[in-house]
Amino acid sequence: MKENQNRLEWLVARLRERGFRLTPQRMAVLRILVASEGHPSVEMIHERVRAEFPMVSLATVYKTVHLLKEIGEVLELAFGDDHRRYDGNRPRPHPHLICVKCHSIADVDFAGLAELPDEIAHNSGYQILNHRLDFFGICPACQAQVPHASDRRYD
Amino acid sequence: MKENQNRLEWLVARLRERGFRLTPQRMAVLRILVASEGHPSVEMIHERVRAEFPMVSLATVYKTVHLLKEIGEVLELAFGDDHRRYDGNRPRPHPHLICVKCHSIADVDFAGLAELPDEIAHNSGYQILNHRLDFFGICPACQAQVPHASDRRYD
DNA sequence: GTAGGTGCAAATCGTTTGCTGATTC
DNA sequence: GAATCAGCAAACGATTTGCACCTAC
Numbered sequence: 219m220k221e222n223q224n225r226l227e228w229l230v231a232r233l234r235e236r237g238f239r240l241t242p243q244r245m246a247v248l249r250i251l252v253a254s255e256g257h258p259s260v261e262m263i264h265e266r267v268r269a270e271f272p273m274v275s276l277a278t279v280y281k282t283v284h285l286l287k288e289i290g291e292v293l294e295l296a297f298g299d300d301h302r303r304y305d306g307n308r309p310r311p312h313p314h315l316i317c318v319k320c321h322s323i324a325d326v327d328f329a330g331l332a333e334l335p336d337e338i339a340h341n342s343g344y345q346i347l348n349h350r351l352d353f354f355g356i357c358p359a360c361q362a363q364v365p366h367a368s369d370r371r372y373d
Numbered sequence: 374m375k376e377n378q379n380r381l382e383w384l385v386a387r388l389r390e391r392g393f394r395l396t397p398q399r400m401a402v403l404r405i406l407v408a409s410e411g412h413p414s415v416e417m418i419h420e421r422v423r424a425e426f427p428m429v430s431l432a433t434v435y436k437t438v439h440l441l442k443e444i445g446e447v448l449e450l451a452f453g454d455d456h457r458r459y460d461g462n463r464p465r466p467h468p469h470l471i472c473v474k475c476h477s478i479a480d481v482d483f484a485g486l487a488e489l490p491d492e493i494a495h496n497s498g499y500q501i502l503n504h505r506l507d508f509f510g511i512c513p514a515c516q517a518q519v520p521h522a523s524d525r526r527y528d
Numbered sequence: 529g530t531a532g533g534t535g536c537a538a539a540t541c542g543t544t545t546g547c548t549g550a551t552t553c
Numbered sequence: 554g555a556a557t558c559a560g561c562a563a564a565c566g567a568t569t570t571g572c573a574c575c576t577a578c
Contacts, residue, residue, distance in 0.1 A: 237553095237557095238557085238558095239551080239552050239553070239556095239557060239558065240552080240553095241551075241552070241557095241558065241559075243558085243559065243560095244558090260542085260543085261542090273559090273560085274559085274560090275559065275560045275561070276543095276560095277543090277544080277545090277559080277560065277561075277562095278558085278559055278560070280542095280543065280544075281544090281558085281559085284543095284544090294453060296451075296452065296453025296454075297451065298449060298451025298457060299451075300455075300541070300542050300543085300567090300568090301542090302453060302542085302543090313493075315493070315497055315499050317499070318502065324497075326493060326496075326497065328492075328493065328496070335508065337483075338468075338470070338481060338483065338508050339510070341481075341483070342470055342479075342481065343512075343513040343516075344470050344472070344508065344510040344511060344512055344513065345510050345511040345516060346508050346509070346510040347473065347509050347510045347511070348508075348509040348510070349506070349507060349508045349509060350505070350506070350507045350509075351504070351505070351506045352504060352505045352506075353490065353493050353499065353501050353503070353504045354501070354502050354503040354504060354505075355494070355499040355500045355501040355502045355503070356499060356500040356502070357498075357499055358498040358499065361498075361500055392532095393532085393533095394531090394532065394533065394576085394577050394578070395577075395578095396532095396533060396534075396576080396577070398533080398534070399533085415567090415568085416567090428534095428535085429534090429535090430535045430536070431535095431568095432534080432535065432536075432537095432568090432569080432570090433533080433534055433535070435567095435568065435569075436533080436534085436569090439568095439569090455542095455543090455566070455567050455568085456567090457567085457568090
């Protein structure tokens with residue numbers, strides 16, 4: 219995909235200009251991050267990276283994702299239950315729809331939220347740096363499933 | 374305070390009607406939760422409870438807060454860095470202002486967000502159960518501080 | 529009297545870190 | 554060639570849990 223390629227080149231350029239080295243392990247993580255449509259966890263990234271590079275350690279994936287987060291090129295979505303998901307394609311804050319059944323995460327494109335931070339800043343006196351908007355619910359696919367008694371889950 | 378008293382009685386009634394016992398430890402946690410203006414962590418609740426009841430264990434505070442969360446009478450705000458804060462007074466979702474310097478958490482009263490979940494539900498097909506809106510920034514008090522070189526923090 | 533609660537210490541689990549040897553630049 | 558990075562295993566730290574004793578009802 220063209221836009222993935224562009225995004226990958228962008229990330230490589232950002233790392234290069236800050237003097238970070240481009241190891242095969244890092245490149246593999248970058249490629250997976252850029253190719254991921256959903257919002258993978260570090261564990262998921264690690265599994266996919268291992269499919270091509272079986273020798274990459276989990277620690278290295280953690281370090282690379284953390285590095286990308288630090289330079290503002292990956293958006294981290296942390297949840298209470300020790301669960302973190304990452305978006306390497308849209309690192310700016312944007313609202314998400316999170317399915318509490320299948321744990322999928324989808325982006326929401328919703329106009330009218332763009333001015334919200336400024337408005338809150340003006341009303342509160344806070345200097346707003348960042349924000350986060352998440353909706354928790356049940357996705358259409360999970361709603362369509364007729365649950366068997368054995369796999370009912372209410373989490 | 375009158376409203377705290379009412380809230381406390383409400384919580385006691387909710388626990389009673391579900392058959393939960395009202396131990397002195399639980400009552401102490403309830404009282405602290407209801408009296409807390411900010412959004413305390415379990416650790417903070419534990420410290421304050423110990424001021425009156427030095428024998429209350431941290432595990433019990435965890436269990437009580439978890440219980441209240443389960444019955445929907447406490448709002449949990451979980452952050453990525455293994456940090457959770459609790460609001461025992463307004464358990465329904467509402468936006469928050471979080472200072473990245475002093476870690477204080479303030480409520481935002483902002484009209485015009487009430488219909489947002491319904492609107493998102495309609496547009497996306499999700500059944501929305503819950504949501505969360507947080508703004509991260511620097512509170513007026515922290516903005517006013519002239520930072521010494523030694524305590525500059527950029528987190 | 530008994531189901532449920534408390535306190536303690538140990539277990540848990542995602543994430544981070546210290547160290548040594550390898551690699552990118 | 555030197556500073557940075559990868560891999561490993563051990564450390565970390567907030568939260569949870571198993572269990573023996575206790576207590577609210």
